[in-house]
Amino acid sequence: MxxxxxxxGRVGSSLAELYDRAGHEVVVIDNLTSAFDRxxxxxxxxxxxGDGTDEDVxxxxxxxxxxxxxxxxxxxxxxVMAAQLANEALGANRVIAKINDPVRAxxxxxxxxxxxxxxxxxxxxxxxxxxxxxxxxxxxLAPIGHHPGGHHEDDGLRTTPLPLPGVxxxxxxxxxxSSASSAAPASLPTATQEV
Amino acid sequence: xxxxxxxxxxxxxxxxxxxxxxxxxxxLMEKDRSRARQIAEEIGSIVIAHDGCEGKYLAQAGxxxxxxxxxxxxxxxxxxxxxxxxxxxxxxxxxIARVNNPKNEALFRHLGVDxxxxxxxxxxxxxxxxxxxxxxxxxxxLGEGELELIEAHLQSGSPAIGRAPKDLSIPEGCSLFAVxxxxxxxxxxxxxxxxxxxxxxxxxxxxxxxLLHDQLIGEPEEARAG
Numbered sequence: 001m002x003x004x005x006x007x008x009g010r011v012g013s014s015l016a017e018l019y020d021r022a023g024h025e026v027v028v029i030d031n032l033t034s035a036f037d038r039x040x041x042x043x044x045x046x047x048x049x050g051d052g053t054d055e056d057v058x059x060x061x062x063x064x065x066x067x068x069x070x071x072x073x074x075x076x077x078x079x080v081m082a083a084q085l086a087n088e089a090l091g092a093n094r095v096i097a098k099i100n101d102p103v104r105a106x107x108x109x110x111x112x113x114x115x116x117x118x119x120x121x122x123x124x125x126x127x128x129x130x131x132x133x134x135x136x137x138x139x140x141l142a143p144i145g146h147h148p149g150g151h152h153e154d155d156g157l158r159t160t161p162l163p164l165p166g167v168x169x170x171x172x173x174x175x176x177x178s179s180a181s182s183a184a185p186a187s188l189p190t191a192t193q194e195v
Numbered sequence: 196x197x198x199x200x201x202x203x204x205x206x207x208x209x210x211x212x213x214x215x216x217x218x219x220x221x222x223l224m225e226k227d228r229s230r231a232r233q234i235a236e237e238i239g240s241i242v243i244a245h246d247g248c249e250g251k252y253l254a255q256a257g258x259x260x261x262x263x264x265x266x267x268x269x270x271x272x273x274x275x276x277x278x279x280x281x282x283x284x285x286x287x288x289x290x291i292a293r294v295n296n297p298k299n300e301a302l303f304r305h306l307g308v309d310x311x312x313x314x315x316x317x318x319x320x321x322x323x324x325x326x327x328x329x330x331x332x333x334x335x336x337l338g339e340g341e342l343e344l345i346e347a348h349l350q351s352g353s354p355a356i357g358r359a360p361k362d363l364s365i366p367e368g369c370s371l372f373a374v375x376x377x378x379x380x381x382x383x384x385x386x387x388x389x390x391x392x393x394x395x396x397x398x399x400x401x402x403x404x405x406l407l408h409d410q411l412i413g414e415p416e417e418a419r420a421g
Binding site for chain 2: 055075
């Protein structure tokens, strides 16, 4: 699979390393060259310095038609914008944006982006460990729609949502919580260091 | 009207000030606390010292009853998110975004932002208007180079507007053969009346170009005045 990762922080660089080692074609983008120090010397993918919210940069990085696009910078809005560019303009297939604000995370799942909310994931992990009730905050959310107008407007951008393999039918969130609960412990150590 | 302005830079500050002066209800969100305090001292307690991208604070600012949300921060990604949240999450009827990178305009429009203001685009447009575009455009050299393929953009002041090729004195060795109108190319017949905005495609010898220029472009001074 072709996997594009925007943001070479702890999570981004670890995923880049993992998927590269698993034999995928990995491109990682960050606006700081020093961020690439996190990648191991054995990393066989490409590391590109640039602004991940700039369509030209994403195109040059080969994000067009990527199988997986992960927006994992420290800025919620940068992730949202990069993910929407990937989704709407570049025809990337499965797009995930890290959005730490639970309100925005839910809102953007409703607008067609899979969202990953560290706040909800960590709070529920803590609650789970302490045996306390879980929150109703989002963790890993599958997209449950697409943004209105996406079907009609003829402005040169992609107008129909691509099928999302591995995600339940549109509106079906049942797959998300189970995958989130299994993914949470695995991603927690990384996420914890980052806070 | 209740207008929620997000971003307390120069644009947001003067926007809020003008809106208050014309009698509108205004709330201004600025996440930098010292900047927020400074604005509040100058124009009153309409300032909310929080990040307007954060869902919780947008709700606190009363965005669900706002008639207009204007996102005028210096960051395109923030302005996009503010407008999308306002529109899709808080049902704000009218959203306006400042767009710095003109290339983002298509995406913003596609994602439902109602109005875009691009200072970059406006300045660019203004500069380009000042550059005279009253020349013949050379598209290609043909044959041994003695013939040229030429495009003439008919703008106000062109003597060809409202006339057909048979009414013009086209220099010998020159042929007007096609016209591009609204992006569609059609053959230019001797009796086809040419309109303002048409792009006329011609083939001609190099030495006829001055005459062709006179017939299709006209006097630059005249055109500029028009």
